[in-house]
Amino acid sequence: MKTPVxxxxxxxxxxxLALLGACTxxxxxxxxxxxxxxxxxxxxxxxxxxIITPAHSNAFFKAEADAAEAKAKELGYKTSSDSHNDDPNxxxxxxxxxxxxxxxxxxxxxxxxxxxxxxxxxAKDAGIGVWLIDRExxxxxxxxxxxxxxxxxxxxxxxxxxxxxxxxxxxxxxxKGRETDTNAAVRSQAFHxxxxxxxxxxxxxxxxxxxxxxxxxxxxxTLLQSNPNVKGIISANDTMAMGAVAAVxxxxxxxxxxxxxxxxAPDAVDAIKAGTLLATGLQPxxxxxxxxxxxxDEWIRTGQAPAQEKQSIDCVLIDASxxxxxxxFGMS
Numbered sequence: 001m002k003t004p005v006x007x008x009x010x011x012x013x014x015x016x017l018a019l020l021g022a023c024t025x026x027x028x029x030x031x032x033x034x035x036x037x038x039x040x041x042x043x044x045x046x047x048x049x050x051i052i053t054p055a056h057s058n059a060f061f062k063a064e065a066d067a068a069e070a071k072a073k074e075l076g077y078k079t080s081s082d083s084h085n086d087d088p089n090x091x092x093x094x095x096x097x098x099x100x101x102x103x104x105x106x107x108x109x110x111x112x113x114x115x116x117x118x119x120x121x122x123a124k125d126a127g128i129g130v131w132l133i134d135r136e137x138x139x140x141x142x143x144x145x146x147x148x149x150x151x152x153x154x155x156x157x158x159x160x161x162x163x164x165x166x167x168x169x170x171x172x173x174x175x176k177g178r179e180t181d182t183n184a185a186v187r188s189q190a191f192h193x194x195x196x197x198x199x200x201x202x203x204x205x206x207x208x209x210x211x212x213x214x215x216x217x218x219x220x221x222t223l224l225q226s227n228p229n230v231k232g233i234i235s236a237n238d239t240m241a242m243g244a245v246a247a248v249x250x251x252x253x254x255x256x257x258x259x260x261x262x263x264x265a266p267d268a269v270d271a272i273k274a275g276t277l278l279a280t281g282l283q284p285x286x287x288x289x290x291x292x293x294x295x296x297d298e299w300i301r302t303g304q305a306p307a308q309e310k311q312s313i314d315c316v317l318i319d320a321s322x323x324x325x326x327x328x329f330g331m332s
Contacts, residue, residue, distance in 0.1 A: 134285065
């Protein structure tokens with residue numbers, strides 16, 4: 001049975017609003033540790049902002065790191081830019097190095113919602129403000145801000161496009177992200193808040209591919225062999241989606257299996273233009289990174305903390321209708 005798209009959108013909106021309730025709640029009061037300055041002074045000379053993200057080999061993380069670094073330099077700061085490669089121990093070492101180097105703020109795309117709490121607390125205890133981007137942690141009142149894309153809203157848009165392309169019926173595969181990442185869970189829930197309303201859409205496999213393209217390729221290659229009637233694959237990020245696209249092509253099923261992703265990566269948009277990927281949900285990584293640096297600059301110069309800790313930025317669906325308007329993790 002096909003369920004009207006409007007019902008799916010209503011459920012996604014309800015799910016997204018429930019999450020955003022946390023984003024609009026009054027945050028705990030923060031005591032500025034950058035001094036008592038209240039004037040709009042320029043950045044202090046030789047002030048360091050440390051930028052720490054997952055691997056720069058991933059276009060998304062490189063884009064956010066580069067954007068944060070460029071904005072910080074534009075505002076007069078020294079910068080360091082490093083990758084923790086999703087390893088909490090490496091992340092801890094990099095945060096300790098930032099503390100030792102006298103950083104005033106850290107822009108962090110963290111290595112785990114639970115495993116990063118202690119590291120962020122360590123920076124706070126040292127008087128360093130931490131701005132989390134892209135990924136949240138499972139605690140409030142530790143970071144100065146947690147600025148993320150509205151993953152529920154964006155994944156809901158992708159889920160709608162996917163269900164529509166599948167005409168509300170058929171077998172499909174879901175590729176999930178890293179289990180320790182809150183974004184992975186939010187995106188999966190939002191996909192299902194839409195897709196599960198279609199009685200004739202049948203999930204035949206849900207596999208974690210840990211955000212990795214090669215792992216996604218290997219798993220999809222095997223799953224297509226054991227599930228020959230698969231009509232679609234929905235992926236929690238574009239890196240895994242591109243692995244799925246490659247596996248579909250290798251199986252000779254190009255044009256027969258629909259693939260959708262999430263992130264808004266350049267190679268995914270190229271695949272949309274080529275007709276091998278249906279759609280992606282664009283996370284405004286550059287805008288989020290720049291916003292974090294601007295808020296850190298305000299705090300360093302004036303002692304003014306952000307009005308809200310949890311901040312959410314809406315995503316945009318990219319498909320064949322608007323792919324030509326794409327810029328690097330943004331839209332013209």
